[in-house]
Amino acid sequence: MSTVSLKKSGTGFLLKYGDVKLALDTGIKGETTLLSHSHSDHIGGLKNARHIIATKGTFDTWQARRSDKLGNKTTIKHGDMFGQIGVNITALNAGHVLGSTMFLLEFDDNLTVLYTGDFNTVDSLVHKAAIPVQVDVLITEATYGAPQWVFPNRKTVYENILEAATKVIDEGRIPLFHAYSLGKSQEAIALLQSGGFRVISGNTSIDKVCSVYKQHGIDLRHHSAQSEQLTDLLDEGAVIVSSSSRHTVGNMQRTLGQNEFARYETKLEYFNLSGWTIGKFRERGFPLSAHSDFKGLLNFAKGVNPRVAYCFTENGRTLSKHLSDNGIHAVPLE
Ligand SMILES: [Zn+2]
Structure with a gap:
């Protein structure tokens, strides 16, 4: 052999x-x-x-x-x-x-x-x-x-993410969860929608992958950052999932206008969803991997x-x- x-x-x-x-x-x-x-x-x-x-x-x-x-x-x-x-x-x-x-x-x-x-x-x-x-x-x-890198039970991680989203919205701020566009973003959207949150996808690469997941039978409901309802969504309390802060900011600026965007920008609170949030790198966020x-x-x-x-x-x-x-x-x- x-x-x-x-x-x-x-x-x-x-x-x-x-x-x-x-x-x-x-x-x-x-x-x-x-x-x-x-x-x-x-x-x-x-x-x-x-x-x-x-x-x-x-x-x-x-x-x-x-x-x-x-x-x-x-x-x-x-x-x-x-x-x-x-x-x-x-x-x-x-x-x-x-x-x-x-x-x-x-x-x-x-x-x-x-x-x-x-x-x-x-x-x-x-x-x-x-x-x-x-x-x-x-x-x-x-x-x-x-x-x-030993992750907590996934249910615990899910609960912690939902708790953080609730807390930030209750404070009148906007949680933004950073996640890879393929895989993690879709899991985050599924989790947040299951928790009753209105979810905004921050950039189009997430939207494109979500449409493939939907074609494959996975239920994902979210709004685009280019939605005409963006102001209402943000005012009523919404969560953003983004794989690129730069593109998300650009999309929100285009939809809201520069002045209106400035009003919301200061309210954004960033969290990473990644295994790198524990262990030696300790990025701010939750170990969803x-x-x-x-x-x-x-x-x-x-x-x-x-x-x-x-x-x-x-x-x-x-x-x-x-x-x-x-x-x-x-x-x-x-
Ligand atoms: Zn991979």
Whole structure:
């Protein structure tokens, strides 16, 4: 049995095993790309790819935010298998954003590999948790792969966000929650609407992604920052979700006019929704993350029970050490 080779390439890796070559979350000339999701740190060089395999959710969220078209695409559903010479490829839910996928690779000699992409082991209002499968080789993200990043229970985080929104509005101010446009913004909007808040999306990239989520059956109700009712919404008490403060300010200025906007600008109170609000960075806000926390990563790897785990992203080295301490041979991918 030969060994799996993984080489860093652009935003992802080139995996080689025997005669099979697969590009993971990166485009390489002449190769097939397995695209886990459409966040910008996973989509480098896709125009070079010979062939791209991803879910409809991933292709749709890609297209919502970009004007360029991808070439030769194969759409795969979670649970479905795609066969090519030397390997069968199965897409599994990753729980990170709409359409996000882990890829299970089953090679002709029975070696099995799981590539996680970014994943979350906790259910959210809009995404279902990733479930581990047992394989020989695990290739896992390690974004929060250090012990300082253990997130509180998601229900507690939700309650804290809703409490903060209530408090700020009761004080006559305007809460603005900063969240990535793909995934986190939609979760924030779903949460805030479930809490009975009027929600304004601060910038159009959120609106574009929300319309894809709605096409995929997720109920999201929000107003645009360019809405004619913006003044009424802000006066009656509303919450803003934004992935770009600059664009949100620009949109509000255009809708309200400079003088009117100045009246509201001083009332804005900013919070981040991110795992980076705890641990060493301690941004102001709440640890709402689309990734697994440290415990989630450890428990997932234990569930996979691989012969070897490769850990990518910046905490790969730390997670590898902790996996090794837990009896899983692990190697950082750098
Ligand atoms: Zn991501």
